[in-house]
Amino acid sequence: MSTRLPQDGLPARPPADVLAPPKPAAATSRKMRRVALASFMGTVIEFYDFGIYATAAALVFAGAFFPALGEHAGSVVSYATLGVAFVARPLGSIVFGHFGDRLGRKRTLIATMSIMGLSTVVIGLLPTAATIGVVAPIALVVLRIAQGLAAGGEWAGAALFTSEHSPKGRRGFWAMFTNLGGAFANILALGTFLVTGLFMSDATFAAWGWRLPFLISIVLVLVGLYVRLRIEETPAFEAQAKQRRAGEGLPFKEALSHQWKEILLGAGALVMAFSLGYVGIAFLTSYGTGALHLPRTQVLGAGMFGNLLNCLAIVAGGMLTDRFGRRRVLLIANIVGVPWALALFPLLDTGSLGAFWIGISVTFLIAGVGFGVAGSFLSELFHTRYRYTAAGLAYSLAGVLGGAVPPLVAATLISSYGGFVFGLFLAAYCLIGLVCTLALRETRDRELTDSAAAEGETA
Template identity: 60%
Template sequence: MTQRSDAVTDPAVPPPSTGATTPPKMKKVAAASFVGTVIEFYDFGIYGTAAALVFPTLFFPALGTAAGTVASFATLGVAFVARPFGSILFGHFGDKIGRKKTLIATMLLMGISTVLVGLMPTANTIGVAAPIIIVFLRILQGLAAGGEWGGAVLFVSEHSPKAKRGFWSSFPSFGGGIAIILSNATFLITALTMSDETFLNWGWRVPFLASFLLIGVGLWVRLSIDETPVFAKQAKVVGVTRTPFFDAFKHQPLQILLATGATAMTLSLTYVGGPYLVSYGSGTLELERPFVLTIAVLGGVAISVAVLLGAVLSDRIGRRRMILIAGVLAVIWTLTLFPLLDTRSHLAFALGVPVTMFISGLATGPLGAFLSEQFATRYRYTATGLSYSLAGMLGGAIPPLIATPIISTWGSFAFGCVMAGIALVSIICVLVIGETKQYELDSDEVSRRSAAPTPS
């Protein structure tokens, strides 16, 4: 394969033509990305639930309840720090050897590290080594997750017809929503079928060890799908870049920063509405664990439905408009959420979690297509994954980590203001980016940016 970092901008070389994948094959492609992402983010998500429910006791017992919870969520945040590095690492190979082979590697890394978490001795057994090893395994999960979402999204978007790109590109995110349902449902079943003591002793390990059974299914599905036509034509006609990371920052640094800001809101809503509110409901509000987990499952249903709704609407009214609608709703809702939750009403919690996740889903649905449409093919895997991972640090890692100290010092409304501020940042970034659904994925970003936008 010829490697030419300047090939895409060479006027003597025609860009590869767009060839939309046939509808029957699109279903297979979407299913492959969906199943793979379910497995990947089930693995990633069960750690968040465990961090809320049991890790403070099992791995940080010497710190006490409050500090143990902060430390537990800090290990959750470590993965978000690792995700950008995973985006760079796996994006490099995804832009050089292809989307398919790279996604197989991310699944193997995620699956192995998750199973090892399920086998981990606790602090009572091996002392301080336990939290250190947990952090290391969480870093491996973060590296895998950093290469997963962007690649899964591109795997679908680069097969999709432009008119339905938003819908098809939402399937990886839809898989993430189903993973939220599965991870919380698994913990709910274990909580309902065993005592708290049994759950703390070994029951929490079941969701992690169950991941082993899912890895084979995911690998089989991904091995059965061909490389994306956009990448295959790019590699055949003009070659691939040697340095996708440096090319991305050389040609589109502003787009990477704007895409990061535009994505931060969705991840803040997802990780506050998911793992953090599970901890807040069972700890601060002292609600029953089965009830909290049941509502968390409903939150997964809410985000899954909203992902598909937001994606379908984005093909009609545009990515920008759909994300802006979600952003405005997010500002209003986040200022309302914690005063509502602090009534300690079961009804308030049953409303708070699903609504938060639904708003997140409305913005997440168009996100796969929205990010894919911003970057050139030769470094799209790297740039898309990096933007998403950096947004994960800003929106997914930091808010749950700072929530407890902010709420204890200034009250829960102050944390709602932080969430509303993140939503405002995303709104501004989306307004600056503009509409993207008119772009072809196999044309150079210079020609795409200079082309007159079509009416949305």
């Protein structure tokens, strides 16, 4: 068989991309470590700010901003301001998701970090109700809404930043760094309150010591911006941007048109992780010091230890999904969550300090496995052209249902009907997560750059 030659008589050269040697594994690993660090640092900053608010709401905001309402009503309203940010998160995911899908993940993430950082520092400087009256709680709510908008745009961008850079076979591992940053942020948040509490009296802490964790966040913001500015845009977004047609529909409209079922089911699959995680970080801190009368330092220390286990569970969850699949790991976490939700408050109500440590630790372990799945699972559910919007919206809806509602209703349910009834409430969330996960198909083998990403694929 003869070989056809070009006019110059020389064999045709293969295309440049064939001549180019494949990227060494070491180079890919170095790139992924930088990408993971950028995602991790970003969510550390974003959710450190979120976490210190949750802790302050549990410990001091009722007296500082809502003293006229009394202790119980003030605590309820304080938790309600925590929930305001969760309500704002879906709007943030739509607004910042639009820019993330149109302008890029990197630029949008820089904007969300800046908004979150500024809002948090201003909360640390905000005068209390004793100084400026009703203006103080109003300003607090406004700043909390800004935090919610930023958080709604942050998570999906950070998760996509890692998952869209990752090799398919290790996508679960790399994508979990987004939520790992959130868990580490909770440790930092509780740690700063623990340290300030150790070195000052309760009166001093309530007067001004609670402000220090908010003001310290400016250092983390500057570090996070530096890291994110040094990272490239994701290959999946760049490929999609080149293919985008003029007049293409809005990402939010496209997401609802093509994959509204996946948005709802993806949110439902994760409500267990949010409900257990935010009961642990927000409500149990208050329950341990108030209802159980345990020392504040011990309660904060238990929370830090629980979040350390949360970090380990997130890492394990992400790694296990690469081996066994996203769906199977999430199913197991939801199944285990049902009996634990029923056992949690009978265990806590023994009043034992050891029981409190065990309760908060196991709660965070189960939630952590769910959070370890979230980054890769939601990234793989949606088409690239509206992935930022859809993944962020699903995650934010899970945050509203699972993160805002349980801490808000916990005090009322427990005071009226007892802890076991609230355990039934949490068990129902785990059952919802189980049903929604069963309704979705496995996503582990999907290509994130494939324009034919499975739309409407439910089980």
